[in-house]
Amino acid sequence: SKETPHAGRSGSVSSPPFQAADYSQKIDVNPPKGTRDFPPEEMRLRNWLFQNFREVSQLFGFEEVDYPVLESEALYIRKAGEEIRDQLYCFEDRGNRRVALRPELTPSLARLVMQKGKSVPLPIKWFAVGQCWRYERMTRGRRREHYQWNMDIIGVPDVTGEAELISSIVTFFKRIGITARDVGFKISSRKVLQEVLSFYSVPETSFSKACIIIDKMGKIPLEEIKKELNSVELSTEAVDELLQVLSMKSLTELEEKLGAAGEAVSELKQLFSLAEKFGYSEWIQFDASVVRGLAYYTGIVFEGFDREGKLRAICGGGRYDRLLSTFGGDDIPACGFGFGDAVIIELLKERKLLPELPLEVENIVCSLDPDLQGAASSVATVLRGKGQVFKRAARINARRLILVGSSEWQRGMVSVKILSTGEQYEVNFDELG
Numbered sequence: 001s002k003e004t005p006h007a008g009r010s011g012s013v014s015s016p017p018f019q020a021a022d023y024s025q026k027i028d029v030n031p032p033k034g035t036r037d038f039p040p041e042e043m044r045l046r047n048w049l050f051q052n053f054r055e056v057s058q059l060f061g062f063e064e065v066d067y068p069v070l071e072s073e074a075l076y077i078r079k080a081g082e083e084i085r086d087q088l089y090c091f092e093d094r095g096n097r098r099v100a101l102r103p104e105l106t107p108s109l110a111r112l113v114m115q116k117g118k119s120v121p122l123p124i125k126w127f128a129v130g131q132c133w134r135y136e137r138m139t140r141g142r143r144r145e146h147y148q149w150n151m152d153i154i155g156v157p158d159v160t161g162e163a164e165l166i167s168s169i170v171t172f173f174k175r176i177g178i179t180a181r182d183v184g185f186k187i188s189s190r191k192v193l194q195e196v197l198s199f200y201s202v203p204e205t206s207f208s209k210a211c212i213i214i215d216k217m218g219k220i221p222l223e224e225i226k227k228e229l230n231s232v233e234l235s236t237e238a239v240d241e242l243l244q245v246l247s248m249k250s251l252t253e254l255e256e257k258l259g260a261a262g263e264a265v266s267e268l269k270q271l272f273s274l275a276e277k278f279g280y281s282e283w284i285q286f287d288a289s290v291v292r293g294l295a296y297y298t299g300i301v302f303e304g305f306d307r308e309g310k311l312r313a314i315c316g317g318g319r320y321d322r323l324l325s326t327f328g329g330d331d332i333p334a335c336g337f338g339f340g341d342a343v344i345i346e347l348l349k350e351r352k353l354l355p356e357l358p359l360e361v362e363n364i365v366c367s368l369d370p371d372l373q374g375a376a377s378s379v380a381t382v383l384r385g386k387g388q389v390f391k392r393a394a395r396i397n398a399r400r401l402i403l404v405g406s407s408e409w410q411r412g413m414v415s416v417k418i419l420s421t422g423e424q425y426e427v428n429f430d431e432l433g
């Protein structure tokens with residue numbers, strides 16, 4: 001029997017004549033489960049949000065980068081029990097390669113930094129706004145894609161990196177009308193956990209697993225948390241001590257527990273004093289329960305939260321000094337954050353801060369006479385090309401209607417109407433430019 005020909009298959013097999021698909025059955029006009037379309041109005045809001053992401057990133061001297069949405073699955077195979085791993089949108093492509101739609105941007109950044117190696121001087125300050133994917137059983141009806149704004153600083157070993165990143169997010173919030181009364185940042189360090197566990201000679205491999213389990217606090221019962229911590233070789237004594245430290249909300253309390261000599265306390269104190277200098281102290285608080293749900297964080301971690309407590313975390317980030325070595329590279333200190341496009345829009349809706357973004361058109365050119373279509377096109381072309389005369393008008397926030405009428409046109413004139421004021425005047429076509 002004749003094999004059905006494969007696309008891209010060379011050789012003499014003749015493929016059947018192209019059959020237009022038979023759409024007697026109407027196709028499903030909705031996008032795939034968990035994904036969104038962006039019709040014009042939604043697209044204007046998205047562009048407004050992303051424009052603010054980009055302008056803040058550039059204010060802080062970050063350069064924009066991007067990576068393929070499809071990456072090798074190997075970038076995300078971490079064995080710390082992360083949710084992001086269980087929900088990987090992965091498959092085998094036609095070349096039998098294991099690939100995945102990226103669930104986050106940081107591994108791609110690490111890959112590119114390694115690829116660039118010594119050719120890029122440090123510190124590297126890159127930002128990206130990219131679509132990320134997860135494959136969830138639709139039982140939860142949650143989205144399978146979202147856009148994430150990331151800013152990362154590579155090559156800065158001290159907490160000035162984290163201080164600058166938090167400052168950029170505060171700057172973003174202020175630009176869109178969010179204040180320190182609306183949101184705050186919970187800040188801690190994974191070195192708190194490390195120093196507690198070091199008292200109990202817990203194996204290094206348990207560290208990131210313990211972080212992922214602790215990140216589930218408040219989402220699953222405490223008994224379950226304790227059991228899972230036991231299962232990664234934490235003794236009951238270690239677990240009790242840990243839970244007691246994680247409930248701390250003041251650095252003074254933490255210092256009494258861990259002492260002032262350790263890196264955890266000294267780095268947090270340094271970060272809080274830098275926050276004073278940046279002028280965002282009112283936005284941040286120490287909260288030892290923050291660990292974040294990504295395995296690779298090694299130091300300071302932070303998350304933006306809504307003070308009314310109705311929404312999930314707005315953004316999150318921290319230091320990840322070991323990520324490059326897990327990819328077989330040399331370690332370079334790094335820190336960064338991710339900021340999703342979903343929760344922030346929910347927050348703006350809640351606070352009645354969504355911007356009014358009407359369709360904006362500078363000029364409307366209409367011919368009053370069917371055989372003046374060509375003339376109207378000439379006018380529109382001139383306006384699209386230069387339109388200097390109207391830039392001036394635009395400065396006074398004019399919205400104009402340019403009318404091409406036969407009598408005016410015979411005198412080489414077009415009439416201009418400032419719609420906001422109703423004022424109308426004639427302009428010589430030759431002077432339009």
Ligand SMILES: CC(=O)Nc1cnc2ccccc2c1
Pocket residue numbers: 103104132133134143144145146340342343
């Ligand atoms: C609130 C929301 O949409 N979250 C969301 C949606 N899609 C994702 C896709 C990948 C990773 C995280 C994701 C997170």
